[in-house]
Amino acid sequence: MRETSSAANATLYQIIPSEICFSCDVCCRFLEADSPLAPIFTEVETERVKAYGADPTLFRPQTDGKSAQIQLKSHKDFYICPFFEPETSHCTIYPIRPLDCQLYPFALMFNEDGNEVVLGVDTLCPFGEAHLETEAFQRHIRQVIDYVESETVTAQIAANWSLIGDYQDTVKIVHTLVQLTDATPTLNT
Numbered sequence: 001m002r003e004t005s006s007a008a009n010a011t012l013y014q015i016i017p018s019e020i021c022f023s024c025d026v027c028c029r030f031l032e033a034d035s036p037l038a039p040i041f042t043e044v045e046t047e048r049v050k051a052y053g054a055d056p057t058l059f060r061p062q063t064d065g066k067s068a069q070i071q072l073k074s075h076k077d078f079y080i081c082p083f084f085e086p087e088t089s090h091c092t093i094y095p096i097r098p099l100d101c102q103l104y105p106f107a108l109m110f111n112e113d114g115n116e117v118v119l120g121v122d123t124l125c126p127f128g129e130a131h132l133e134t135e136a137f138q139r140h141i142r143q144v145i146d147y148v149e150s151e152t153v154t155a156q157i158a159a160n161w162s163l164i165g166d167y168q169d170t171v172k173i174v175h176t177l178v179q180l181t182d183a184t185p186t187l188n189t
């Protein structure tokens with residue numbers, strides 16, 4: 001499904017066809033109730049989703065003092081995002097889902113040494129894993145880099161730096177985000 005982002009003036013496209021996402025069982029589902037991979041909403045995104053009617057108690061404040069992580073809910077023998085509709089595999093807030101979700105299967109994280117912010121592709125996403133080396137996906141990677149490195153988006157992420165996750169070896173690093181590394185408060189104190 002192709003979607004225009006509201007996060008900035010630049011445009012972020014989802015390269016994965018929606019029919020593939022709807023038939024997959026990776027996204028929006030988590031193994032632990034307090035999974036660190038649960039989506040993080042920036043301050044603006046949190047207010048937008050609350051205004052849409054979301055329960056304010058679902059948002060757990062993060063250490064950056066701005067962003068919030070969503071409280072997952074139990075479903076069968078795993079946990080799901082409360083905005084996920086398991087019967088249809090649809091996101092009920094799709095047009096206003098957070099940047100964290102818009103980016104997926106891309107992930108923002110610190111490198112293994114913890115001294116740089118990098119962009120990676122989550123190899124747990126079957127489409128990302130299978131198409132990573134294709135010309136179309138490599139072209140898409142460059143577009144996502146341009147998007148994340150735009151001044152507006154870099155500033156937005158730096159202000160909500162809890163969006164930047166810990167290093168995961170299942171995420172293949174595709175780019176070092178130099179400007180974001182310079183703008184991230186925890187790396188420059």
Ligand code: SF4
Pocket residue numbers: 027028039081082083084085090091092093094097098101
């Ligand atoms: S906000 Fe939507 S896309 Fe993001 S994890 Fe929840 S259901 Fe999935």
